[in-house]
Amino acid sequence: MKHLRQYSISHVGLKIGIHQFHYEIDSRFFKEFEGSLIDECKVNVKLELEKKETLFILNFFIDGTVKVICDRCSEAFDKEIFGDYQCLVKYKDERNPDLEDTDELLFIAREDAHIDVSGLIYDYINLSLPMQKIHPHKSDGKSGCNPEVLKYLRVKEVKEESEDPRWEALKKFKSDN
Secondary structure, eight states, rough: GGGGGEEEEEEEOOOSEHHHEEEEHHHHHHHTTTSSSSSOEEEEEEEEEEEEESSSEEEEEEEEEEEEEEETTTEEEEEEEEEEEEEEEEOOOOTTTTTOOSEEEEETTTTTOOEEHHHHHHHHHHHOOOOOOOOOOOOTTTOSSSSHHHHHHHHHHHHHHHOHHHHHHHHHHHOOO
């Protein structure tokens, strides 16, 4: 957890206004999070923290590359990511101590001297990844996936289509009409 200390921002001495922070995220960052699916990356995170009287507005700008596994051929490739995210940080109200954090709103106690943004950076980088990770096409328009794996997948598709008896039964209904 020593490595994550640099993501803890001391807000007590900050003046009201906009403050900028820059982080270079690599594999050491993700090793601090148990069960992380990201092993290798080179991501730049620019954070604009706007301090106001009663809240903080955190704007994250994420840009970089993450090594991911292709969902089609299971080979690793570098996926470019980018994203802009905003989070509000407010002080807990003493009259209502049961306030809970949401995706866009975090609460901190007035006594807390730091805002830890490591969890937010982790979440936002993961959110920047697409749901389906497939090799991009090459410059000649062909798939970037391993051609041997694609050949095997095409053979399996053809076998499954021709061997499925349900299709034959459905074709009978089609020809009857």
